[in-house]
Amino acid sequence: MQAGKPILYSYFRSSCSWRVRIALALKSIDYETIPINLIKDGGQQFSEEFQKLNPMKQVPALKIDGTTIGQSLAIIEYLEETRPTPRLLPQDPKKRAHVRMISDLIASGIQPLQNLSVLKEVGQENQLTWAQEAINFGFNALEHILQTTAGKYCVGNEVSMADLCLVPQVANAERFKVDLTPYPTISRINKSLLALEAFQVSHPCRQPDTPPELRA
Amino acid sequence: MQAGKPILYSYFRSSCSWRVRIALALKSIDYETIPINLIKDGGQQFSEEFQKLNPMKQVPALKIDGTTIGQSLAIIEYLEETRPTPRLLPQDPKKRAHVRMISDLIASGIQPLQNLSVLKEVGQENQLTWAQEAINFGFNALEHILQTTAGKYCVGNEVSMADLCLVPQVANAERFKVDLTPYPTISRINKSLLALEAFQVSHPCRQPDTPPELRA
CATH class of the missing domain: 1.20.1050.10 (Glutathione S-transferase Yfyf (Class Pi); Chain A, domain 2)
Incomplete structure (x- = not known):
């Protein structure tokens, strides 16, 4: 398992991808974007290669710390637990x-x-x-x-x-x-x-x- | 703010209510049920009284510790943070x-x-x-x-x-x-x-x- 930069599978217009991009920006996490075009080629999220990464055939997905996480809120909670500063959940x-x-x-x-x-x-x-x-x-x-x-x-x-x-x-x-x-x-x-x-x-x-x- | 027993606003058939009922049962939390019938009277979730509790007009909602929480996963995460045993999220x-x-x-x-x-x-x-x-x-x-x-x-x-x-x-x-x-x-x-x-x-x-x- 390589550490390396996290890779975000993202589509510019996807609102769920944007949620994760904000979290990455707020926490100053350097990452690479791999665009998945949801329209082109009948939807690149349906490619066999991408389905292996995220069987839900949706963006975002984040490859990080040797694992791949789908679902934007699950990704944000993971970032919060592993990179807690600045916090995105209050203490109370x-x-x-x-x-x-x-x-x-x-x-x-x-x-x-x-x-x-x-x-x-x-x-x-x-x-x-x-x-x-x-x-x-x-x-x-x-x-x-x-x-x-x-x-x-x-x-x-x-x-x-x-x-x-x-x-x-x-x-x-x-x-x-x-x-x-x-x-x-x-x-x-x-x-x-x-x-x-x-x-x-x-x-x-x-x-x-x-x-x-x-x-x- | 009275402590008292938590009150779960629930409908027997609602799958989201069932999620929360399982959490309450696993954590042995004693609670009272107030049934909200999603069919009867054109849907009791649309009553003014219930809308004040949960503006989403959905079950479940849980009144607990002096606050009311809507959305089943938010409720379960709250129970996990305030009543951690037995855990519903792994440590890793x-x-x-x-x-x-x-x-x-x-x-x-x-x-x-x-x-x-x-x-x-x-x-x-x-x-x-x-x-x-x-x-x-x-x-x-x-x-x-x-x-x-x-x-x-x-x-x-x-x-x-x-x-x-x-x-x-x-x-x-x-x-x-x-x-x-x-x-x-x-x-x-x-x-x-x-x-x-x-x-x-x-x-x-x-x-x-x-x-x-x-x-x-």
């Missing part, structure tokens, strides 16, 4: 529970319902409405929860795993033309986070596989 | 990552695509096929992953959070008439787990809100 168990509740609300309650493979099943004419409904349902709940947990960020005043889920999900909402005016807390926190360097360097518009016309 | 960080990867695969990659509210959207004539596709897609991946992580249970020989996700998901698969013969590892582990008392007392057929005709 109740606050940690709030961070994980918000993260899971997005990762299980919103994102899976509006991801590429589900939208394909739903059919082209229904895609936009379907995605908007899923996001609005989740954001309504999230806006309420944040009103009791948030400080400057999702839980208090320190950036946490919940924030790593929030920003990419808001970007998806904008892509699906969701009206964000009913969500002032979500919008405020999103804006504060986008001002931070780790959220900028990890942004879909600045990845090795970002097409030239989408770069910024 | 890589094995912990494997447990979380499997848990997230089920909790984000399978369950949300075949839950009640999505199946309603999909329409009655397509429900069964839709649910079967989602479960088969996830189980194909899971079967491969388990071939490298499993011992007696999902990760090695100790019961972990991954097992708490597996058994309720297999029950859903059976309810949706998924053919389990392509998944011998999943089936073997499921059978071993169902022999354990904590998986039996928490079973949907033995809850306070289980209808008489489904009791066993």
Whole structure:
């Protein structure tokens, strides 16, 4: 087992990949990106080679410390346990529970319902409405929860795993033309986070596989 | 803030509620159940009273130690941090990552695509096929992953959070008439787990809100 640099299998536009890229940036972990294009060649995640790495045929996957981990939150929790500085989970168990509740609300309650493979099943004419409904349902709940947990960020005043889920999900909402005016807390926190360097360097518009016309 | 007994808002048939019931049983935590019937009265999870507790309008939610936590995995991680015995996450960080990867695969990659509210959207004539596709897609991946992580249970020989996700998901698969013969590892582990008392007392057929005709 070689140590070497961690390798992130990523797609510039994947919101789950972006979560992990933010964690890697915040923790100053040097890594290599191998782009997996979810559209090209019918989806490079379906190649035999990639399936051996992640049988779920999804990005992200992180090769690190001699093992390969799939599922963005499992990757972030692993990074937190093995590279604890700066922390992405508060020390207080109740606050940690709030961070994980918000993260899971997005990762299980919103994102899976509006991801590429589900939208394909739903059919082209229904895609936009379907995605908007899923996001609005989740954001309504999230806006309420944040009103009791948030400080400057999702839980208090320190950036946490919940924030790593929030920003990419808001970007998806904008892509699906969701009206964000009913969500002032979500919008405020999103804006504060986008001002931070780790959220900028990890942004879909600045990845090795970002097409030239989408770069910024 | 009163301490008192934890209160679990649960529905007998909800696979996410069952995950938490297994954790509570394994850790011998005494609790009270308040049933939330997801069908009756157009869905009791939509009542104003319940929405205040869990704005996601979903079960489970656990009132404990003066706070309320939604999202089953966030609840289980909280119980693990505050009531660590017996452990539901191994000590080794890589094995912990494997447990979380499997848990997230089920909790984000399978369950949300075949839950009640999505199946309603999909329409009655397509429900069964839709649910079967989602479960088969996830189980194909899971079967491969388990071939490298499993011992007696999902990760090695100790019961972990991954097992708490597996058994309720297999029950859903059976309810949706998924053919389990392509998944011998999943089936073997499921059978071993169902022999354990904590998986039996928490079973949907033995809850306070289980209808008489489904009791066993």
